[in-house]
Amino acid sequence: MAEKILMKGNEALAEAAIQAGCLRFFGYPITPQTELAAYMAKRMPKIGGTYLQAESEISAINMVQGAAAAGVRAMTSSSSPGISLKTEGISYMCGADLPALIINVQRGGPGLGGIQPSQSDYWQATKAPGHGDLHILVFAPSSVQEMADLVGHAFDTADKYRMPAMILADGMLGQMMEPVELKSGDNAAKQDKPWAACGHENKREHNIVNSLYLQANELEAKIKERFERYKIIEDNETMCDEYMMEDAEYVVVAYGASSRIARAAVREARRNGIKAGLIRPITLWPFPKKDIAAAAKNAKAFLCVEMSMGQMVDDVRLAIECSRPVSFFGHTGGIIPDPAEVLAEIEKLSGGAK
Amino acid sequence: MAVVFKRPHALLDVPNTYCPGCTHGIIHRLVAECIDELGIEGRTVGVAPVGCAVMAYNFFGCDMIQAPHGRAPAIATGVKRSKPDDIVFAYQGDGDLAAIGTAETVHAATRGENITVIFVNNAIYGMTGGQMAPTSLPGQVTQTTPYGRDVSIAGYPIKVCEMLSTLEGTEYAERVTVDCVKNVNKAKKAIKKAFQNQLDGKGFNIVEVVSSCPTNWGLAPNDALEWLRNNMLAYYPLGVYKDKSAEKGAEK
Numbered sequence: 001m002a003e004k005i006l007m008k009g010n011e012a013l014a015e016a017a018i019q020a021g022c023l024r025f026f027g028y029p030i031t032p033q034t035e036l037a038a039y040m041a042k043r044m045p046k047i048g049g050t051y052l053q054a055e056s057e058i059s060a061i062n063m064v065q066g067a068a069a070a071g072v073r074a075m076t077s078s079s080s081p082g083i084s085l086k087t088e089g090i091s092y093m094c095g096a097d098l099p100a101l102i103i104n105v106q107r108g109g110p111g112l113g114g115i116q117p118s119q120s121d122y123w124q125a126t127k128a129p130g131h132g133d134l135h136i137l138v139f140a141p142s143s144v145q146e147m148a149d150l151v152g153h154a155f156d157t158a159d160k161y162r163m164p165a166m167i168l169a170d171g172m173l174g175q176m177m178e179p180v181e182l183k184s185g186d187n188a189a190k191q192d193k194p195w196a197a198c199g200h201e202n203k204r205e206h207n208i209v210n211s212l213y214l215q216a217n218e219l220e221a222k223i224k225e226r227f228e229r230y231k232i233i234e235d236n237e238t239m240c241d242e243y244m245m246e247d248a249e250y251v252v253v254a255y256g257a258s259s260r261i262a263r264a265a266v267r268e269a270r271r272n273g274i275k276a277g278l279i280r281p282i283t284l285w286p287f288p289k290k291d292i293a294a295a296a297k298n299a300k301a302f303l304c305v306e307m308s309m310g311q312m313v314d315d316v317r318l319a320i321e322c323s324r325p326v327s328f329f330g331h332t333g334g335i336i337p338d339p340a341e342v343l344a345e346i347e348k349l350s351g352g353a354k
Numbered sequence: 355m356a357v358v359f360k361r362p363h364a365l366l367d368v369p370n371t372y373c374p375g376c377t378h379g380i381i382h383r384l385v386a387e388c389i390d391e392l393g394i395e396g397r398t399v400g401v402a403p404v405g406c407a408v409m410a411y412n413f414f415g416c417d418m419i420q421a422p423h424g425r426a427p428a429i430a431t432g433v434k435r436s437k438p439d440d441i442v443f444a445y446q447g448d449g450d451l452a453a454i455g456t457a458e459t460v461h462a463a464t465r466g467e468n469i470t471v472i473f474v475n476n477a478i479y480g481m482t483g484g485q486m487a488p489t490s491l492p493g494q495v496t497q498t499t500p501y502g503r504d505v506s507i508a509g510y511p512i513k514v515c516e517m518l519s520t521l522e523g524t525e526y527a528e529r530v531t532v533d534c535v536k537n538v539n540k541a542k543k544a545i546k547k548a549f550q551n552q553l554d555g556k557g558f559n560i561v562e563v564v565s566s567c568p569t570n571w572g573l574a575p576n577d578a579l580e581w582l583r584n585n586m587l588a589y590y591p592l593g594v595y596k597d598k599s600a601e602k603g604a605e606k
Contacts, residue, residue: 054428059461062421062428063431065421066430066434069419069433070440072436089422092422197417197433199398207417210419212408
């Protein structure tokens, strides 16, 4: 077994990417993902990799796109305002069926917002990470260990379905230190990419990596083919974690950093005799609709906890087709909810402590 | 019978999408001839822009990538850094390179990114129907400067070769045109050098080709070339703006 080491979330993301065979990193400085890029700058030259600081977030995502088009595992990392700039490149990569990893260590928005942890980019990540009919894979880790574990999985899944993947973290996860065991799982070389534009060596027809389809029927067919793939992904790649859900009547739904707080509140509620439970989506797209719908059978009410004004809460309502009341509790702008506040919300739903 | 003239292998035998009299066709041919002569088609990756040359990916025989508007140098950087043995070129127009992609261009140059950029400057946005370009001349009438480009409102045209030649990372910057046989030959020599420099690992190479747009200039092809000679070349003088290796050699 590999040894456990104490690492910051941002550094664990970086080292996990290297372990997953990603040797091309293109980025632009932004808080609170700083340690990730700094780690890459330090490590990449020692292992024959590339750390390149681009002139802009837009350039960085397009460098990733170039590397991905050439068939090489590549990534970028940023935080909320920077991700907004990257949406152009993300859309083009979806349109050209290119796999890559984008990390968003979220901070408060809109605009320049703040630099404290936030989860207010949920809508952007899951609904509109770029213009057009598209989805990207969105993974939401809730610990440093899970940050490390999801990086390799995100790369592999992106390669498998030829689409970008995002790790939606936040400033709290990025900055905190926890023991982590890094697993070496370099599947980069195993990926066959016969579509890549990397020189045909006079052995095949030329490859074209492109997102332009001027004939409307061709574009529609291409998008429909992609949505068939999205359906397969929804059936096979959805991930979520459940805590004390066996007989839960009051179901809390939370992801990432806020799920840690929600978990503490659920544990406390159980101590107080309330049948509370937690569903923690690990993939935000695809969203674990079926698991949440299944929970509605026993549930009397749902509570969504987020570090935003309430974004995922809409998806919870849709997942259960509004068959139960769904309330929301959260803080935004960089304020982290307190377990006692969440407990109070659970108690409110259940009609007070038992 | 001896064949004395044929289509370059790197230029595919497909109809192109350019207007009659447009100089893109000549420039495509020159690029393809250089790829053939250097024997690099199998390891060349071209990056197409957004603009009239957007479908260049259908015309060149090497592997091709279509870039977002202005981002071709960043895409080319991603390819080159991932596959250093590949020969990477970006083919861009003036709106793509000198307006929306100015940052990508300047920084690829200043990094000394070992790529080749073919910059087609026809002083207008052709694909979208003739709007003012960053290189439109003072007084030039376009769809969005219907009274002529007023520099007090729209500012001045950018001289790309002059600007990039100030950067340390730029190895080679030359401005050519393709208005006559003599100049076509000169243009080819420049393009070939811009590829050879990349093969030699010298840094950032740009060849600006002053071009015509008969359709959006509203001129017959020959009249367009005449307008190019009389107006464009006065503002954009032809010549070598930077040749770092040659300059170093001369200092010795």
